[in-house]
Amino acid sequence: MDCVALFMLLFLPGLHWTAAEETSWTYTGMVGQSEWSEHFPECGGTSQSPVDVVTTQTKYDPALTPLTPLGYSQHGNQPFTLYNNGHTAVIELPDWMSLGGLPWLFSAVQMHLHWGNGGPSYGGSEHTINGQSAEAELHVLHYNSELYPNMSAAMTQRDGLAVLGILIVTGEETNPAFNNIINYLSRIRHANQKVFIPAFDVQSLLPEDLGRYYRYNGSLTTPPCYQSVIWSLFNERVQISKAQLLKMETILFSSKAGDPDRMLLQDNYRATQPLNHRAVFASFTAESGKELTSGEVTAIVIGIMCGCVGLAVIVRFIIKTIRSTSSWDVLTNNRPAQMQRMKEPEKAIEKQQEMVLNSTSQAEKREERLSPQTKP
Numbered sequence: 304m305d306c307v308a309l310f311m312l313l314f315l316p317g318l319h320w321t322a323a324e325e326t327s328w329t330y331t332g333m334v335g336q337s338e339w340s341e342h343f344p345e346c347g348g349t350s351q352s353p354v355d356v357v358t359t360q361t362k363y364d365p366a367l368t369p370l371t372p373l374g375y376s377q378h379g380n381q382p383f384t385l386y387n388n389g390h391t392a393v394i395e396l397p398d399w400m401s402l403g404g405l406p407w408l409f410s411a412v413q414m415h416l417h418w419g420n421g422g423p424s425y426g427g428s429e430h431t432i433n434g435q436s437a438e439a440e441l442h443v444l445h446y447n448s449e450l451y452p453n454m455s456a457a458m459t460q461r462d463g464l465a466v467l468g469i470l471i472v473t474g475e476e477t478n479p480a481f482n483n484i485i486n487y488l489s490r491i492r493h494a495n496q497k498v499f500i501p502a503f504d505v506q507s508l509l510p511e512d513l514g515r516y517y518r519y520n521g522s523l524t525t526p527p528c529y530q531s532v533i534w535s536l537f538n539e540r541v542q543i544s545k546a547q548l549l550k551m552e553t554i555l556f557s558s559k560a561g562d563p564d565r566m567l568l569q570d571n572y573r574a575t576q577p578l579n580h581r582a583v584f585a586s587f588t589a590e591s592g593k594e595l596t597s598g599e600v601t602a603i604v605i606g607i608m609c610g611c612v613g614l615a616v617i618v619r620f621i622i623k624t625i626r627s628t629s630s631w632d633v634l635t636n637n638r639p640a641q642m643q644r645m646k647e648p649e650k651a652i653e654k655q656q657e658m659v660l661n662s663t664s665q666a667e668k669r670e671e672r673l674s675p676q677t678k679p
């Protein structure tokens with residue numbers, strides 16, 4: 304009974320997700336991108352994704368605090384499910400993984416990848432920055448679990464989904480985190496194939512800097528293209544090796560296992576869509592240096608100003624004190640000089656006199672303290 308409940312909890316949202324995608328569509332060909340809107344009306348909407356982020360036209364929003372993945376690293380012992388849906392490789396995520404840092408709590412549903420074709424041609428990512436593609440893109444999809452009971456209810460609603468977009472570029476070094484997925488792609492070469500893979504730390508796939516990102520309102524990038532997504536595209540790119548990318552781009556088929564026409568699953572990225580007056584916000588400013596956030600820069604500027612003012616006040620005080628001391632010396636004749644000329648016995652006498660004075664003054668003080676009480 305418990306196992307059935309767990310199964311339903313873990314996999315039903317995923318099954319509904321695949322069911323919604325059932326109508327056949329492709330990236331190129333008969334029901335290619337330009338035809339999507341004929342079959343899925345929302346794909347022709349005015350708030351579609353992906354978009355090209357023109358950094359000079361983004362608006363800095365200081366309210367965009369760092370995103371906080373919750374439980375991403377506590378993957379537990381249950382294996383993850385990896386499957387080929389004919390459009391991409393999907394990893395279902397346990398719903399205790401969630402995303403903070405947004406106006407609501409969002410529960411993780413699944414993650415998947417978009418890539419190019421293994422050739423020298425440019426592209427692979429869905430989002431572009433200043434017209435520039437990355438080689439691939441990872442999407443981590445969440446639904447608004449504060450407002451909606453499940454993924455299928457949330458996916459059609461405004462603010463129903465939150466997707467993290469991670470741009471992937473290639474470099475010399477292998478990224479071991481991505482091998483948790485790439486190493487198992489050979490087991491799901493054909494559409495509809497599914498495999499259990501060891502659970503792993505999902506946060507290790509994300510960039511280190513979760514504080515710098517672009518935010519806009521958009522859609523799912525595949526049919527039915529529901530315009531329900533709060534997008535967060537990280538500024539920092541993640542790096543994998545050329546060999547890792549090549550494996551990802553050349554190992555999967557979009558066709559089913561028995562299909563005589565084998566079709567490689569390649570170029571599974573959608574073209575960028577018009578912004579249509581939507582704003583793209585940035586959680587950071589271009590001017591804030593590589594290491595410093597705008598908040599830090601402001602703090603430093605204020606700190607320096609306060610320091611200067613403080614120093615000026617101290618210098619002024621010292622000068623004032625020196626001036627007033629020297630004028631007092633002149634007015635009260637040359638008392639310090641007299642003191643210097645005093646000899647030992649004279650000093651001793653003065654000390655005694657001082658002691659007498661002190662005791663009398665203490666007695667006077669005591670009287671003063673008592674007197675107000677005795678007065679009516």
Ligand SMILES: *[C@@H]1O[C@H](CO)[C@@H](O)[C@H](O)[C@H]1NC(C)=O
Nearest residue numbers: 315316319452453454455456
């Ligand atoms: C999702 O929630 C809706 C609305 O409460 C409900 O009708 C539907 O059965 C739920 N679906 C799943 C898969 O739990």
Ligand SMILES: *[C@@H]1O[C@H](CO)[C@@H](O)[C@H](O)[C@H]1NC(C)=O
Nearest residue numbers: 461518519520581582583584
């Ligand atoms: C997204 O849309 C909502 C509702 O219209 C709005 O309140 C919010 O400011 C928008 N967010 C962005 C990033 O444009």
